[in-house]
Amino acid sequence: MSDETSENEAETVSHIVCDEMLDIAVAGELRAHLLEALEAKQPVTLDGGAVERADTAALQVLAAFFQDARSQDIDVQWSSVSAALSRAAELLGIADILALKMKAA
Amino acid sequence: MSIDMEQFKATFIEESLEGLDIMESVLLEMQPGAADAEEVDNIFRAAHSIKGGSATFGFSDISNFTHVVETLLDQIRAGEREVTQEAIDLFLKSVDCIRDMLAGAQEGFEINLDQVAEVKAGLDRMLGSVAQAAAEAGPEAQDDATAASGWQIVFKPFPDMLRSGNDVVRLFRELDEMGEMKVEVDLEGLPALVDMEPEEACLSWTLALHGEIDREQIDEVFEWVDGDCELSIVPLGGDGAVAAEIPASETPAPEAAADGPAQAASPAPLQAAPEAGERRSRGDRRQGERRKNRASSENSSIRVGIDKVDALINLVGELVITQSMLGQLGEDFSMDKVERLKDGLAELERNTRELQENVMSIRMLPISFAFNRFPRMVHDLCGKLGKKIELKMSGEQTELDKTVMEKIGDPLVHLVRNAVDHGIETPEARLQAGKPETGTVHLNAYHQGGNILIEISDDGAGLNRERILAKAIERGLTSGGDNLSDAEVFDFLFQPGFSTAEVVSDVSGRGVGMDVVKRNITALGGAIDVESRPGNGSTFTIRLPLTLAILDGQLVRVGEQTFIIPLVSIIESLQVEPVRVNAIAGSAELYKLRDDYLPIIRLYDAFGLKPDSTNLEDGLLVVVEGHGQQAGLLVDDLLAQQQVVIKSLETNFKKVGGISGATILGDGTVALIVDIGGIIELSQNGGHKRANSAAA
Amino acid sequence: MANILAVDDSASMRQMVVFTLRGAGHQVTEAADGQAALDLAKRQRFDLVLSDVNMPRMDGITLARELRALPAFKFTPILMLTTEGGMGKKQEGKAAGATGWIVKPFNPEQLLATIKKVVG
Numbered sequence: 049m050s051d052e053t054s055e056n057e058a059e060t061v062s063h064i065v066c067d068e069m070l071d072i073a074v075a076g077e078l079r080a081h082l083l084e085a086l087e088a089k090q091p092v093t094l095d096g097g098a099v100e101r102a103d104t105a106a107l108q109v110l111a112a113f114f115q116d117a118r119s120q121d122i123d124v125q126w127s128s129v130s131a132a133l134s135r136a137a138e139l140l141g142i143a144d145i146l147a148l149k150m151k152a153a
Numbered sequence: 154m155s156i157d158m159e160q161f162k163a164t165f166i167e168e169s170l171e172g173l174d175i176m177e178s179v180l181l182e183m184q185p186g187a188a189d190a191e192e193v194d195n196i197f198r199a200a201h202s203i204k205g206g207s208a209t210f211g212f213s214d215i216s217n218f219t220h221v222v223e224t225l226l227d228q229i230r231a232g233e234r235e236v237t238q239e240a241i242d243l244f245l246k247s248v249d250c251i252r253d254m255l256a257g258a259q260e261g262f263e264i265n266l267d268q269v270a271e272v273k274a275g276l277d278r279m280l281g282s283v284a285q286a287a288a289e290a291g292p293e294a295q296d297d298a299t300a301a302s303g304w305q306i307v308f309k310p311f312p313d314m315l316r317s318g319n320d321v322v323r324l325f326r327e328l329d330e331m332g333e334m335k336v337e338v339d340l341e342g343l344p345a346l347v348d349m350e351p352e353e354a355c356l357s358w359t360l361a362l363h364g365e366i367d368r369e370q371i372d373e374v375f376e377w378v379d380g381d382c383e384l385s386i387v388p389l390g391g392d393g394a395v396a397a398e399i400p401a402s403e404t405p406a407p408e409a410a411a412d413g414p415a416q417a418a419s420p421a422p423l424q425a426a427p428e429a430g431e432r433r434s435r436g437d438r439r440q441g442e443r444r445k446n447r448a449s450s451e452n453s454s455i456r457v458g459i460d461k462v463d464a465l466i467n468l469v470g471e472l473v474i475t476q477s478m479l480g481q482l483g484e485d486f487s488m489d490k491v492e493r494l495k496d497g498l499a500e501l502e503r504n505t506r507e508l509q510e511n512v513m514s515i516r517m518l519p520i521s522f523a524f525n526r527f528p529r530m531v532h533d534l535c536g537k538l539g540k541k542i543e544l545k546m547s548g549e550q551t552e553l554d555k556t557v558m559e560k561i562g563d564p565l566v567h568l569v570r571n572a573v574d575h576g577i578e579t580p581e582a583r584l585q586a587g588k589p590e591t592g593t594v595h596l597n598a599y600h601q602g603g604n605i606l607i608e609i610s611d612d613g614a615g616l617n618r619e620r621i622l623a624k625a626i627e628r629g630l631t632s633g634g635d636n637l638s639d640a641e642v643f644d645f646l647f648q649p650g651f652s653t654a655e656v657v658s659d660v661s662g663r664g665v666g667m668d669v670v671k672r673n674i675t676a677l678g679g680a681i682d683v684e685s686r687p688g689n690g691s692t693f694t695i696r697l698p699l700t701l702a703i704l705d706g707q708l709v710r711v712g713e714q715t716f717i718i719p720l721v722s723i724i725e726s727l728q729v730e731p732v733r734v735n736a737i738a739g740s741a742e743l744y745k746l747r748d749d750y751l752p753i754i755r756l757y758d759a760f761g762l763k764p765d766s767t768n769l770e771d772g773l774l775v776v777v778e779g780h781g782q783q784a785g786l787l788v789d790d791l792l793a794q795q796q797v798v799i800k801s802l803e804t805n806f807k808k809v810g811g812i813s814g815a816t817i818l819g820d821g822t823v824a825l826i827v828d829i830g831g832i833i834e835l836s837q838n839g840g841h842k843r844a845n846s847a848a849a
Numbered sequence: 850m851a852n853i854l855a856v857d858d859s860a861s862m863r864q865m866v867v868f869t870l871r872g873a874g875h876q877v878t879e880a881a882d883g884q885a886a887l888d889l890a891k892r893q894r895f896d897l898v899l900s901d902v903n904m905p906r907m908d909g910i911t912l913a914r915e916l917r918a919l920p921a922f923k924f925t926p927i928l929m930l931t932t933e934g935g936m937g938k939k940q941e942g943k944a945a946g947a948t949g950w951i952v953k954p955f956n957p958e959q960l961l962a963t964i965k966k967v968v969g
Binding site: 078104107116 | 322344349
């Protein structure tokens with residue numbers, strides 16, 4: 049799953065790696081990791097480079113996370129984004145919200 | 154991608170025929186008014202599978218026919234319809250029709266459609282809906298010509314929708330492939346992450362889908378989530394605006410109009426995807442290309458349980474291990490490893506034997522495959538002949554080689570027919586004779602040694618010795634003989650053209666007689682016996698080898714030749730005591746064994762060989778039985794007993810009297826297998842003719 | 850490519866489904882009835898279950914319900930292979946947790962097109 053919120057000592061950035069199968073089966077887990085990241089109130093980097101499939105449930109979780117992060121002024125960056133992930137987000141019309149528009153390959 | 158459906162048809166036909174057999178046997182047991190739920194379920198399922206498969210594999214007439222049967226059965230299953238005798242009979246006829254149609258499909262010939270049509274009409278009448286057929290044949294729903302320039306779709310999943318495995322991403326991907334799609338998401342329902350139920354849908358969307366797209370195509374995308382979401386699909390105007398102003402009558406898709414006012418702002422929940430019969434047009438492939446030249450594939454395949462195949466694979470694995478072990482041993486062999494070599498060879502022998510047994514078992518099928526047809530046959534014959542007969546079957550699970558099974562079918566049919574037609578008396582005659590009105594025909598099968606025995610017995614009038622004898626004398630088969638045993642008299646039944654029936658009924662046919670039955674059985678290496686007692690009925694016993702491919706043999710030596718005598722034929726082997734030998738009329742020799750006299754057959758004589766000695770005392774006498782007769786075969790020596798693989802002489806060389814086949818021994822030499830029945834007959838014809846009856 | 854469990858008591862239907870799916874590069878495991886499928890599902894994960902409805906021992910509806918009760922199959926797409934007998938079986942299947950259905954008779958192309966809706 050989304051690898052643990054590994055605190056980078058120097059910059060204290062929460063780093064979250066997304067699963068290859070980013071789907072409803074892991075949506076609960078993903079939400080838990082993202083909640084931790086929000087609570088840490090540190091900048092977050094997301095790694096979506098390995099995502100082979102992203103489904104509605106998982107993308108909704110990400111959308112809620114981005115919405116919350118924005119309102120709490122937490123900086124969120126994608127370190128990498130797979131084509132499957134950005135395509136799925138586009139289809140749901142939430143590429144903007146997930147800040148994926150630019151990165152779309 | 155195009156896949157040739159032909160390849161699945163053989164399997165379909167095979168499994169359908171099995172399904173029909175099940176239907177038939179259940180139907181035959183079924184009593185009017187008292188349908189057992191499980192029974193009905195079984196036949197329903199069979200009909201259901203046949204219908205589904207026939208539609209899939211392009212047999213539309215079978216599918217249409219079976220559909221009606223299935224519907225009726227479904228009504229019975231649901232308790233909406235009574236099981237009447239009429240229904241049972243009609244279903245039985247339907248089974249016949251479907252079987253015919255399948256046979257037609259398999260062999261690629263046209264079948265008698267009148268009969269099918271007649272039964273179908275009966276089924277339709279029963280269903281009480283002739284009209285339905287017309288309705289079904291009606292044109293498919295208005296495939297509206299003018300697709301809109303696009304559609305506006307408002308889609309709001311209910312929270313639970315995602316849990317069923319449906320995914321909005323995939324739905325939208327499908328839509329996106331149809332045309333140009335613009336997606337607008339409505340985030341209003343999106344909660345803060347902390348309040349979120351991650352498995353519940355919370356977003357909703359408004360899509361504008363541009364392109365020449367049928368309403369149907371869109372409905373199909375949302376087909377599975379109908380009822381799990383709010384959905385509104387309305388045509389877009391020319392410039393992409395929602396064509397809300399267009400009067401209903403002008404909307405391209407009539408279905409859409411029925412869905413209420415098309416207001417983007419307040420999407421009406423769509424009870425869309427109305428059933429409306431067939432929405433997808435699947436007609437095109439219905440008539441599927443039906444190729445005629447379907448080679449008769451019935452003999453080419455056998456269905457084997459996966460467990461049997463797994464067991465084989467397992468054994469082959471063991472064999473490979475043993476082989477590699479022996480291989481290693483051979484690479485640097487020394488005498489101190491001789492024990493290990495012996496172990497290895499013992500292991501190899503075990504592997505080989507097990508492998509052989511398992512391979513043989515693949516060819517084995519329960520004899521129920523041959524018995525299955527009889528309930529129906531007896532049922533029908535009783536109707537025709539006005540008899541009352543209960544058919545009992547036992548030992549149906551007894552296994553038999555597939556080839557033997559196929560060849561024993563017709564003889565069995567003949568014998569059962571005879572039992573019903575000639576054996577069992579009419580109900581009146583039975584009552585007069587003080588017997589129960591209903592007669593019994595009993596089919597029984599069991600293993601005995603390396604043989605399978607099949608008994609067909611009836612409790613009818615029994616064979617008429619006098620009449621058979623009279624007929625035999627009339628035909629010059631015997632000069633009359635009070636000294637003939639019952640068995641010998643009854644044996645005349647198996648002579649060509651021998652029939653004692655006063656009236657040739659259309660049931661027991663005429664052309665094929667008992668002689669053909671016997672010939673077929675003999676050709677399989679089997680034998681048939683009759684026992685009968687006046688007033689008590691008759692029993693025909695068929696004895697068949699379990700398989701045609703392998704036999705347990707006794708190797709014997711005659712001069713320099715090795716022969717194989719089937720172990721099953723051997724009663725005992727003994728040293729000849731000269732005092733017991735009786736020479737009759739110079740040429741025929743008899744041996745007194747207990748109370749019997751056996752003809753002695755000197756094998757070297759029969760096969761024209763040079764023996765060790767022509768002296769009876771120097772050799773051994775192998776007492777054998779074949780075709781109900783015993784004889785003593787004189788051989789020079791008994792060798793080992795072993796299983797041998799039978800090679801046909803006929804296919805490799807030509808038929809030789811007294812020899813049933815050949816085999817190759819471990820040392821590479823060829824040994825001939827003695828045909829016991831044949832050699833006894835041969836020796837009788839060669840001057841020993843009366844030997845046996847004189848002894849009896 | 851997906852790992853698919855194909856369940857049907859008809860050997861010919863199974864053959865056709867398996868042949869089609871394997872031809873498209875999927876990995877397919879077969880089961881001849883619901884019970885056999887459930888036994889497999891308890892030991893192994895699948896990306897998709899395709900199941901006939903009418904089968905001996907355990908029917909497809911019950912299979913869907915039983916699968917949904919297994920954690921590994923909570924969200925796995927389950928498609929019922931139904932005959933076009935109206936909405937009844939489809940709704941029953943959905944109520945039991947099925948994702949959707951494929952209406953028999955279908956041809957290989959239709960099967961693959963439908964599969965695409967849930968896997969790949």
